[in-house]
Amino acid sequence: MSQTDRYREHLSTLDDYLSRALERAGKQGLELDGALFHAGRASSYYADDQEIPFVASPHFRRWAPMPGAEHLLLARPGKKPIVVRVQPKDYWYDSSPPPPSYWESEVELKEATTFSEACQIARHAAGNFDRLAYVGSSPEAATEAGFPAERIDPPTLLAPLDWYRAYKTAHEVDLLRRACALAARGHLAARDAFEAGASEREIHRAYLGGCDHLGCDLPFGSIAALDSKAAILHYQQKRGAGETPGDLLLMDAGAVYEGYAADLTRTWVRPRVDPIFRALLLGVDVLEQELVAMVSPGRPYLEIHLAAHQAVAKLLAETGILKVSAEEALNAGVTGTFLPHGVGHMLGIQVHDIGGRMAGPEGGEVPAPAEHPYLRCTRIVEPGMVLTIEPGIYFIPMLLEPLRAGNNAAMIDWPLVDKLSIYGGIRIEDDVLCTPDGAEDLSRELLPGPK
Ligand SMILES: [Mn+2]
Numbered sequence: 001m002s003q004t005d006r007y008r009e010h011l012s013t014l015d016d017y018l019s020r021a022l023e024r025a026g027k028q029g030l031e032l033d034g035a036l037f038h039a040g041r042a043s044s045y046y047a048d049d050q051e052i053p054f055v056a057s058p059h060f061r062r063w064a065p066m067p068g069a070e071h072l073l074l075a076r077p078g079k080k081p082i083v084v085r086v087q088p089k090d091y092w093y094d095s096s097p098p099p100p101s102y103w104e105s106e107v108e109l110k111e112a113t114t115f116s117e118a119c120q121i122a123r124h125a126a127g128n129f130d131r132l133a134y135v136g137s138s139p140e141a142a143t144e145a146g147f148p149a150e151r152i153d154p155p156t157l158l159a160p161l162d163w164y165r166a167y168k169t170a171h172e173v174d175l176l177r178r179a180c181a182l183a184a185r186g187h188l189a190a191r192d193a194f195e196a197g198a199s200e201r202e203i204h205r206a207y208l209g210g211c212d213h214l215g216c217d218l219p220f221g222s223i224a225a226l227d228s229k230a231a232i233l234h235y236q237q238k239r240g241a242g243e244t245p246g247d248l249l250l251m252d253a254g255a256v257y258e259g260y261a262a263d264l265t266r267t268w269v270r271p272r273v274d275p276i277f278r279a280l281l282l283g284v285d286v287l288e289q290e291l292v293a294m295v296s297p298g299r300p301y302l303e304i305h306l307a308a309h310q311a312v313a314k315l316l317a318e319t320g321i322l323k324v325s326a327e328e329a330l331n332a333g334v335t336g337t338f339l340p341h342g343v344g345h346m347l348g349i350q351v352h353d354i355g356g357r358m359a360g361p362e363g364g365e366v367p368a369p370a371e372h373p374y375l376r377c378t379r380i381v382e383p384g385m386v387l388t389i390e391p392g393i394y395f396i397p398m399l400l401e402p403l404r405a406g407n408n409a410a411m412i413d414w415p416l417v418d419k420l421s422i423y424g425g426i427r428i429e430d431d432v433l434c435t436p437d438g439a440e441d442l443s444r445e446l447l448p449g450p451k
Contacts, residue, residue: 003102003174010171011081011106014063019077021160024362028156031131034076035059035157036122036145038136039086041115042069053216056259057137058349059161065103065175065258070115070141072122073107074132082108082125084118119145133157159363162355166346167384172260173433176347176386177442179262180431182255184446186211190224191268194249199241200224203249211255219261219351222253230267230424231396233341247273248423254351261351263388264443265429268450277420280319284393285449287311288428291343292389295432295439301377301387302369305343308391309335315393321420324411332408333371337399342368342375344388347431352376353386385434386442394425 022032039056054069063073063081070086087095097111110125112118123129133151134142135158142152168176189210193203203224208215225235230250252265267281290311294304312335313326321338322329329335346353356377359366368375377387395417404414428449433440 001170003171004105006169006171006174007103008106010169011063013169014075015077017161017164018075020361021157021164022077024160025133025154025157030133030150030154030156032133032151032157033131034074034079034126034133035135036126036129036132037063037073037075038134038138038141039066039069039071040136041138041141057135058165058354059135061259061349062165062172064107065101066098067259070118072118074122074126076126080106080108082110082122084110084112084121086112086115086118089113115141115144135161155363159358160361163358163361163363165348165353166355166379167382168348168386168433169384172348173384173386173442175258175260176262176431176433179255179257179260180264180443181446182211182213182257183253183262183264184443186213186253186255187251187264187266187447190249190251190253191266194226194246194251194268195270197246199243199246200226200229200238201240203251204238207251207253213255217256219254219256219263223250223265224253225250225424228395228422228424230426231394231421232424233394233396246270248277250425250427252427252429259349261347261349262431262443263347263351263429264431264447265390265427266447266450267426267428269423273423274420276319276416277423280315280321280393280420281426281450283315283318284391284426285428287315288389288391288430288449289441289444291391292430292432292439292441292444295381295387295389295434297381297383297434297436297438299381301344301379301381302372302375304381304389305372305375308343309339312339312391312393320413321416322411323413329408329411332411334403334408334411336371337396337403338393339391340374340394340396340399341392342372342377344390344429345376346379347386347388355379381434383434383436387432387434388429389432390427390429392425392427394427395421395423396425397421 037060039060042054072084074082134147186207190207193206226244247270249268254263313330316322317326346356366378430443
Protein backbone atom coordinates (compact mmCIF):
# COMPACT_ATOMS: atom_id res chain seq x y z
CA MET A 1 0.00 0.00 0.00
CA SER A 2 1.41 3.40 -0.94
CA GLN A 3 1.88 6.15 1.59
CA THR A 4 -0.88 8.15 -0.13
CA ASP A 5 -3.28 5.20 0.19
CA ARG A 6 -2.44 4.82 3.86
CA TYR A 7 -2.96 8.53 4.42
CA ARG A 8 -6.31 8.41 2.60
CA GLU A 9 -7.41 5.59 4.91
CA HIS A 10 -6.12 7.56 7.88
CA LEU A 11 -8.23 10.56 6.90
CA SER A 12 -11.28 8.39 6.54
CA THR A 13 -10.74 7.04 10.09
CA LEU A 14 -10.26 10.58 11.42
CA ASP A 15 -13.45 11.57 9.65
CA ASP A 16 -15.24 8.81 11.56
CA TYR A 17 -13.71 9.89 14.90
CA LEU A 18 -14.73 13.47 14.16
CA SER A 19 -18.30 12.41 13.40
CA ARG A 20 -18.52 10.58 16.70
CA ALA A 21 -17.00 13.56 18.55
CA LEU A 22 -19.45 15.97 16.92
CA GLU A 23 -22.33 13.67 17.79
CA ARG A 24 -21.26 13.56 21.44
CA ALA A 25 -20.84 17.34 21.53
CA GLY A 26 -24.31 17.67 19.97
CA LYS A 27 -25.87 15.48 22.67
CA GLN A 28 -24.40 17.82 25.24
CA GLY A 29 -25.91 20.86 23.61
CA LEU A 30 -23.15 21.96 21.26
CA GLU A 31 -24.45 21.60 17.69
CA LEU A 32 -21.55 21.62 15.26
CA ASP A 33 -20.91 20.75 11.60
CA GLY A 34 -17.16 20.44 11.91
CA ALA A 35 -13.91 21.67 13.36
CA LEU A 36 -11.40 24.28 12.32
CA PHE A 37 -8.02 22.94 13.37
CA HIS A 38 -5.33 25.58 13.83
CA ALA A 39 -1.62 24.74 13.71
CA GLY A 40 -1.07 27.37 16.40
CA ARG A 41 0.71 30.66 16.77
CA ALA A 42 4.43 31.15 17.31
CA SER A 43 5.41 33.20 20.33
CA SER A 44 8.52 34.85 21.74
CA TYR A 45 10.33 34.64 25.05
CA TYR A 46 9.33 37.27 27.58
CA ALA A 47 10.42 40.77 26.58
CA ASP A 48 12.45 39.30 23.75
CA ASP A 49 12.16 39.12 19.98
CA GLN A 50 13.53 35.55 19.90
CA GLU A 51 10.89 33.01 18.99
CA ILE A 52 10.25 29.99 21.17
CA PRO A 53 10.74 26.88 18.98
CA PHE A 54 7.32 26.23 17.50
CA VAL A 55 5.46 22.92 17.72
CA ALA A 56 2.09 22.69 15.97
CA SER A 57 -0.92 21.63 18.00
CA PRO A 58 -1.40 17.84 18.02
CA HIS A 59 -4.94 17.71 16.59
CA PHE A 60 -3.84 19.72 13.57
CA ARG A 61 -0.78 17.53 13.13
CA ARG A 62 -2.86 14.39 13.22
CA TRP A 63 -4.77 15.61 10.17
CA ALA A 64 -1.99 17.30 8.21
CA PRO A 65 1.71 16.47 8.50
CA MET A 66 2.72 20.05 7.75
CA PRO A 67 5.28 21.96 9.81
CA GLY A 68 4.91 25.63 10.65
CA ALA A 69 2.45 27.96 12.36
CA GLU A 70 -0.93 29.51 11.57
CA HIS A 71 -2.19 26.97 9.02
CA LEU A 72 -5.86 26.04 9.19
CA LEU A 73 -7.60 22.78 8.42
CA LEU A 74 -11.33 22.71 7.94
CA ALA A 75 -12.72 19.26 8.72
CA ARG A 76 -16.36 18.32 8.19
CA PRO A 77 -17.50 14.69 8.11
CA GLY A 78 -17.92 13.32 4.61
CA LYS A 79 -16.12 16.25 2.98
CA LYS A 80 -12.56 16.50 1.74
CA PRO A 81 -10.54 18.44 4.32
CA ILE A 82 -9.52 21.93 3.28
CA VAL A 83 -6.02 22.91 4.29
CA VAL A 84 -5.10 26.58 4.17
CA ARG A 85 -1.34 26.82 4.22
CA VAL A 86 -0.01 30.13 5.52
CA GLN A 87 3.24 31.18 3.87
CA PRO A 88 4.08 34.71 5.05
CA LYS A 89 5.67 37.08 2.58
CA ASP A 90 8.90 37.59 4.40
CA TYR A 91 12.51 38.13 3.40
CA TRP A 92 13.93 37.42 6.90
CA TYR A 93 13.02 33.75 6.79
CA ASP A 94 12.82 31.08 4.13
CA SER A 95 9.22 31.16 3.03
CA SER A 96 9.54 29.10 -0.11
CA PRO A 97 6.88 26.38 -0.36
CA PRO A 98 7.89 22.90 0.77
CA PRO A 99 8.28 20.27 -1.97
CA PRO A 100 5.01 18.49 -2.91
CA SER A 101 4.25 15.58 -0.63
CA TYR A 102 2.26 12.31 -0.72
CA TRP A 103 -0.63 13.67 1.34
CA GLU A 104 -1.48 16.81 -0.61
CA SER A 105 -3.65 15.08 -3.23
CA GLU A 106 -6.01 13.92 -0.47
CA VAL A 107 -6.91 17.40 0.75
CA GLU A 108 -7.99 20.60 -0.90
CA LEU A 109 -4.88 22.71 -0.48
CA LYS A 110 -5.19 26.50 -0.49
CA GLU A 111 -2.58 29.17 0.07
CA ALA A 112 -2.62 32.33 2.20
CA THR A 113 0.04 34.77 3.34
CA THR A 114 -1.52 35.74 6.69
CA PHE A 115 -3.76 34.16 9.33
CA SER A 116 -6.55 36.60 8.59
CA GLU A 117 -6.41 35.74 4.89
CA ALA A 118 -6.48 32.04 5.82
CA CYS A 119 -9.59 32.70 7.94
CA GLN A 120 -11.28 34.43 4.99
CA ILE A 121 -10.57 31.44 2.76
CA ALA A 122 -11.81 28.95 5.38
CA ARG A 123 -14.88 31.08 6.11
CA HIS A 124 -15.71 31.27 2.42
CA ALA A 125 -15.39 27.48 2.09
CA ALA A 126 -17.52 26.81 5.19
CA GLY A 127 -20.16 29.45 4.50
CA ASN A 128 -19.56 30.83 7.99
CA PHE A 129 -17.89 29.79 11.25
CA ASP A 130 -21.18 29.63 13.20
CA ARG A 131 -21.35 25.85 13.33
CA LEU A 132 -17.63 25.14 13.67
CA ALA A 133 -15.44 24.78 16.73
CA TYR A 134 -11.91 26.15 16.84
CA VAL A 135 -9.42 23.49 17.94
CA GLY A 136 -5.92 24.72 18.60
CA SER A 137 -3.53 26.29 21.03
CA SER A 138 -4.24 29.97 20.52
CA PRO A 139 -7.44 31.40 22.04
CA GLU A 140 -6.31 34.84 20.80
CA ALA A 141 -6.25 33.60 17.22
CA ALA A 142 -9.68 32.01 17.71
CA THR A 143 -11.12 35.23 19.10
CA GLU A 144 -9.54 37.14 16.23
CA ALA A 145 -11.29 34.74 13.85
CA GLY A 146 -14.60 35.50 15.53
CA PHE A 147 -15.16 32.36 17.62
CA PRO A 148 -17.12 32.84 20.85
CA ALA A 149 -15.61 31.27 23.99
CA GLU A 150 -17.98 28.27 24.01
CA ARG A 151 -16.71 27.16 20.59
CA ILE A 152 -13.00 27.50 21.38
CA ASP A 153 -11.55 24.12 22.32
CA PRO A 154 -14.88 22.92 23.72
CA PRO A 155 -14.20 20.09 26.22
CA THR A 156 -17.21 18.09 24.97
CA LEU A 157 -15.58 17.89 21.53
CA LEU A 158 -11.98 17.57 22.71
CA ALA A 159 -12.60 14.64 25.07
CA PRO A 160 -13.57 12.18 22.31
CA LEU A 161 -10.90 13.55 19.97
CA ASP A 162 -8.30 12.97 22.71
CA TRP A 163 -9.69 9.52 23.46
CA TYR A 164 -9.40 8.38 19.83
CA ARG A 165 -5.83 9.65 19.60
CA ALA A 166 -4.87 6.39 21.35
CA TYR A 167 -5.92 4.31 18.34
CA LYS A 168 -3.23 4.65 15.72
CA THR A 169 -4.04 4.18 12.07
CA ALA A 170 -1.74 2.21 9.74
CA HIS A 171 -0.44 5.57 8.51
CA GLU A 172 0.45 6.62 12.04
CA VAL A 173 2.07 3.27 12.82
CA ASP A 174 4.17 3.72 9.68
CA LEU A 175 5.36 7.14 10.89
CA LEU A 176 6.09 5.75 14.36
CA ARG A 177 8.13 2.95 12.80
CA ARG A 178 10.17 5.52 10.89
CA ALA A 179 10.68 7.55 14.08
CA CYS A 180 11.86 4.37 15.84
CA ALA A 181 14.30 3.66 13.02
CA LEU A 182 15.79 7.14 13.38
CA ALA A 183 16.03 6.89 17.16
CA ALA A 184 17.63 3.45 16.93
CA ARG A 185 20.36 4.87 14.67
CA GLY A 186 20.94 7.63 17.19
CA HIS A 187 21.19 5.12 20.03
CA LEU A 188 23.71 2.97 18.17
CA ALA A 189 25.86 6.03 17.50
CA ALA A 190 25.56 7.03 21.17
CA ARG A 191 26.59 3.54 22.28
CA ASP A 192 29.64 3.63 20.00
CA ALA A 193 30.63 7.03 21.38
CA PHE A 194 30.22 5.74 24.95
CA GLU A 195 32.35 2.70 24.20
CA ALA A 196 35.02 5.03 22.79
CA GLY A 197 35.07 6.93 26.10
CA ALA A 198 33.01 9.98 25.15
CA SER A 199 31.59 12.53 27.60
CA GLU A 200 27.86 13.16 28.00
CA ARG A 201 28.09 16.16 25.66
CA GLU A 202 29.90 14.13 23.02
CA ILE A 203 27.43 11.26 23.38
CA HIS A 204 24.57 13.71 22.92
CA ARG A 205 26.15 15.04 19.72
CA ALA A 206 26.82 11.51 18.47
CA TYR A 207 23.14 10.70 19.03
CA LEU A 208 22.03 13.73 17.03
CA GLY A 209 24.39 12.76 14.22
CA GLY A 210 23.12 9.18 14.26
CA CYS A 211 19.51 10.17 13.73
CA ASP A 212 20.32 13.27 11.67
CA HIS A 213 18.41 15.53 14.05
CA LEU A 214 19.12 19.04 15.18
CA GLY A 215 18.60 19.61 18.90
CA CYS A 216 15.30 21.36 18.14
CA ASP A 217 14.01 18.28 16.25
CA LEU A 218 14.11 16.07 19.34
CA PRO A 219 10.78 15.13 20.90
CA PHE A 220 12.28 15.77 24.37
CA GLY A 221 15.63 16.70 25.86
CA SER A 222 17.76 13.56 25.57
CA ILE A 223 18.97 11.94 28.77
CA ALA A 224 22.62 10.98 28.41
CA ALA A 225 23.62 9.99 31.94
CA LEU A 226 26.96 8.48 32.83
CA ASP A 227 27.43 6.46 36.02
CA SER A 228 25.64 7.74 39.16
CA LYS A 229 23.72 10.39 37.19
CA ALA A 230 21.66 7.52 35.76
CA ALA A 231 19.86 7.58 39.12
CA ILE A 232 18.31 10.92 38.19
CA LEU A 233 15.22 9.92 36.24
CA HIS A 234 15.06 13.00 34.01
CA TYR A 235 18.74 13.99 34.22
CA GLN A 236 18.92 17.16 32.15
CA GLN A 237 22.63 18.08 32.21
CA LYS A 238 25.32 17.17 29.71
CA ARG A 239 28.77 17.05 31.29
CA GLY A 240 32.00 17.57 29.44
CA ALA A 241 35.05 15.34 29.43
CA GLY A 242 37.01 14.26 32.47
CA GLU A 243 34.30 14.31 35.10
CA THR A 244 33.40 10.66 35.31
CA PRO A 245 34.89 7.23 34.60
CA GLY A 246 32.02 6.38 32.24
CA ASP A 247 31.37 2.76 33.24
CA LEU A 248 27.67 3.07 32.44
CA LEU A 249 25.54 5.04 30.03
CA LEU A 250 21.80 5.42 30.45
CA MET A 251 20.54 6.95 27.23
CA ASP A 252 16.86 7.86 27.02
CA ALA A 253 16.23 9.68 23.77
CA GLY A 254 13.77 9.82 20.94
CA ALA A 255 13.34 11.03 17.41
CA VAL A 256 10.53 12.55 15.40
CA TYR A 257 9.21 11.62 11.98
CA GLU A 258 6.50 13.91 10.56
CA GLY A 259 5.43 14.90 14.04
CA TYR A 260 5.37 11.39 15.52
CA ALA A 261 7.76 10.52 18.31
CA ALA A 262 9.87 7.52 19.22
CA ASP A 263 11.05 7.17 22.81
CA LEU A 264 13.74 4.58 23.47
CA THR A 265 16.08 3.87 26.35
CA ARG A 266 19.12 1.68 26.55
CA THR A 267 21.66 1.18 29.30
CA TRP A 268 25.15 0.20 28.22
CA VAL A 269 28.07 -0.81 30.43
CA ARG A 270 31.81 -1.25 30.11
CA PRO A 271 33.29 -4.77 30.39
CA ARG A 272 34.87 -3.85 33.75
CA VAL A 273 31.51 -3.19 35.41
CA ASP A 274 30.78 -5.18 38.60
CA PRO A 275 29.46 -8.67 37.66
CA ILE A 276 26.46 -8.35 39.98
CA PHE A 277 25.51 -5.10 38.30
CA ARG A 278 25.84 -6.76 34.90
CA ALA A 279 23.52 -9.54 36.08
CA LEU A 280 21.07 -6.89 37.17
CA LEU A 281 21.29 -5.16 33.77
CA LEU A 282 20.76 -8.38 31.79
CA GLY A 283 17.94 -9.26 34.16
CA VAL A 284 16.18 -5.96 33.47
CA ASP A 285 16.59 -6.58 29.75
CA VAL A 286 14.94 -10.00 30.05
CA LEU A 287 12.09 -8.79 32.23
CA GLU A 288 11.49 -5.84 29.91
CA GLN A 289 10.91 -8.22 27.01
CA GLU A 290 8.55 -10.29 29.16
CA LEU A 291 6.58 -7.12 29.91
CA VAL A 292 6.55 -6.18 26.22
CA ALA A 293 5.00 -9.58 25.47
CA MET A 294 2.20 -8.75 27.90
CA VAL A 295 0.92 -5.96 25.62
CA SER A 296 -2.24 -7.57 24.29
CA PRO A 297 -5.87 -6.66 23.62
CA GLY A 298 -8.06 -6.44 26.70
CA ARG A 299 -5.30 -6.34 29.28
CA PRO A 300 -5.33 -3.41 31.68
CA TYR A 301 -2.04 -1.54 31.32
CA LEU A 302 -1.89 -1.43 35.12
CA GLU A 303 -1.35 -5.22 35.09
CA ILE A 304 1.88 -4.74 33.16
CA HIS A 305 3.00 -2.13 35.66
CA LEU A 306 2.28 -4.45 38.60
CA ALA A 307 4.03 -7.32 36.81
CA ALA A 308 7.08 -5.05 36.50
CA HIS A 309 7.19 -4.69 40.27
CA GLN A 310 6.93 -8.46 40.72
CA ALA A 311 9.71 -9.05 38.23
CA VAL A 312 11.90 -6.38 39.82
CA ALA A 313 11.39 -7.95 43.25
CA LYS A 314 12.41 -11.33 41.85
CA LEU A 315 15.52 -9.89 40.22
CA LEU A 316 16.53 -7.99 43.37
CA ALA A 317 16.23 -11.25 45.30
CA GLU A 318 18.22 -13.23 42.71
CA THR A 319 21.07 -10.74 42.70
CA GLY A 320 21.22 -10.69 46.50
CA ILE A 321 20.18 -7.07 46.91
CA LEU A 322 17.22 -8.38 48.90
CA LYS A 323 17.90 -10.45 51.99
CA VAL A 324 14.28 -11.58 52.05
CA SER A 325 12.02 -13.25 49.50
CA ALA A 326 10.73 -11.33 46.50
CA GLU A 327 7.22 -11.73 47.82
CA GLU A 328 8.06 -10.30 51.23
CA ALA A 329 9.75 -7.28 49.69
CA LEU A 330 6.88 -6.76 47.27
CA ASN A 331 4.31 -6.86 50.04
CA ALA A 332 6.35 -4.35 52.04
CA GLY A 333 6.38 -1.97 49.04
CA VAL A 334 10.17 -2.03 48.82
CA THR A 335 10.25 -2.28 45.01
CA GLY A 336 8.94 1.29 44.83
CA THR A 337 12.34 2.49 46.09
CA PHE A 338 14.09 0.85 43.14
CA LEU A 339 11.41 1.44 40.50
CA PRO A 340 9.83 4.79 41.34
CA HIS A 341 8.12 5.50 38.01
CA GLY A 342 5.40 4.05 35.85
CA VAL A 343 6.23 1.18 33.51
CA GLY A 344 5.46 3.36 30.49
CA HIS A 345 2.96 5.51 28.65
CA MET A 346 1.06 5.96 25.43
CA LEU A 347 3.14 7.25 22.54
CA GLY A 348 2.23 9.17 19.40
CA ILE A 349 2.26 12.80 18.42
CA GLN A 350 3.16 13.56 22.00
CA VAL A 351 5.85 11.57 23.78
CA HIS A 352 3.50 11.13 26.71
CA ASP A 353 0.52 10.94 24.43
CA ILE A 354 -2.74 12.37 25.66
CA GLY A 355 -5.58 10.37 27.16
CA GLY A 356 -3.60 7.78 29.13
CA ARG A 357 -5.87 8.05 32.14
CA MET A 358 -9.13 8.81 30.36
CA ALA A 359 -12.19 6.85 31.46
CA GLY A 360 -13.93 6.99 28.08
CA PRO A 361 -14.66 9.14 25.04
CA GLU A 362 -16.80 11.46 27.18
CA GLY A 363 -13.82 12.18 29.42
CA GLY A 364 -13.44 11.45 33.10
CA GLU A 365 -10.35 9.96 34.69
CA VAL A 366 -9.26 6.55 35.87
CA PRO A 367 -6.66 7.66 38.38
CA ALA A 368 -3.46 5.74 38.98
CA PRO A 369 -3.56 3.65 42.17
CA ALA A 370 -2.46 5.54 45.30
CA GLU A 371 0.69 3.38 45.65
CA HIS A 372 1.62 4.03 42.00
CA PRO A 373 0.79 7.71 41.48
CA TYR A 374 3.21 8.18 38.59
CA LEU A 375 1.61 5.63 36.29
CA ARG A 376 0.69 7.56 33.13
CA CYS A 377 -1.65 5.01 31.60
CA THR A 378 -4.59 3.31 33.28
CA ARG A 379 -6.43 2.30 30.11
CA ILE A 380 -7.24 -1.15 28.80
CA VAL A 381 -4.77 -2.04 26.06
CA GLU A 382 -6.45 -2.32 22.67
CA PRO A 383 -5.32 -2.95 19.08
CA GLY A 384 -3.80 0.15 17.52
CA MET A 385 -2.39 1.52 20.76
CA VAL A 386 1.34 2.26 20.84
CA LEU A 387 2.83 2.14 24.31
CA THR A 388 6.26 2.31 25.79
CA ILE A 389 7.46 -0.40 28.14
CA GLU A 390 10.30 0.93 30.25
CA PRO A 391 11.08 -0.80 33.52
CA GLY A 392 14.15 0.16 35.48
CA ILE A 393 16.09 -0.38 38.67
CA TYR A 394 17.82 2.60 40.24
CA PHE A 395 19.95 3.47 43.24
CA ILE A 396 18.49 6.85 44.13
CA PRO A 397 20.02 8.27 47.34
CA MET A 398 16.93 10.33 48.18
CA LEU A 399 14.75 7.19 48.12
CA LEU A 400 17.30 4.80 49.65
CA GLU A 401 17.81 6.97 52.75
CA PRO A 402 14.30 6.51 54.19
CA LEU A 403 14.43 2.77 53.43
CA ARG A 404 17.76 2.50 55.23
CA ALA A 405 16.39 4.41 58.21
CA GLY A 406 13.00 2.66 58.28
CA ASN A 407 11.43 -0.59 59.51
CA ASN A 408 12.29 -2.53 56.33
CA ALA A 409 16.03 -1.74 56.41
CA ALA A 410 16.96 -5.32 57.28
CA MET A 411 15.45 -6.54 53.98
CA ILE A 412 18.34 -4.99 52.06
CA ASP A 413 22.02 -5.87 51.67
CA TRP A 414 23.28 -2.33 52.20
CA PRO A 415 27.00 -2.91 51.53
CA LEU A 416 25.97 -4.35 48.13
CA VAL A 417 23.65 -1.41 47.44
CA ASP A 418 26.47 1.00 48.31
CA LYS A 419 28.83 -0.86 46.00
CA LEU A 420 26.39 -0.79 43.05
CA SER A 421 25.23 2.79 43.63
CA ILE A 422 28.20 4.17 41.68
CA TYR A 423 26.44 2.91 38.54
CA GLY A 424 23.29 4.93 39.16
CA GLY A 425 20.65 2.81 37.52
CA ILE A 426 19.21 0.90 34.63
CA ARG A 427 16.31 1.55 32.29
CA ILE A 428 15.40 -0.31 29.10
CA GLU A 429 12.59 1.01 26.94
CA ASP A 430 10.97 -0.13 23.70
CA ASP A 431 7.98 1.17 21.74
CA VAL A 432 5.28 -1.43 21.35
CA LEU A 433 2.25 -1.69 19.09
CA CYS A 434 -0.75 -3.69 20.26
CA THR A 435 -2.05 -5.76 17.33
CA PRO A 436 -5.13 -8.01 17.39
CA ASP A 437 -2.73 -10.91 18.09
CA GLY A 438 -0.63 -9.25 20.77
CA ALA A 439 2.55 -7.23 21.03
CA GLU A 440 4.66 -6.01 18.15
CA ASP A 441 7.87 -4.42 19.38
CA LEU A 442 8.60 -1.61 16.92
CA SER A 443 12.15 -0.99 18.11
CA ARG A 444 13.82 -4.11 19.47
CA GLU A 445 14.97 -5.50 16.12
CA LEU A 446 16.46 -2.13 15.24
CA LEU A 447 18.17 -1.66 18.57
CA PRO A 448 19.42 -4.71 20.46
CA GLY A 449 19.68 -4.89 24.20
CA PRO A 450 22.86 -4.93 26.29
CA LYS A 451 25.21 -7.92 26.27
MN1 LIG B 1 9.26 6.91 27.83
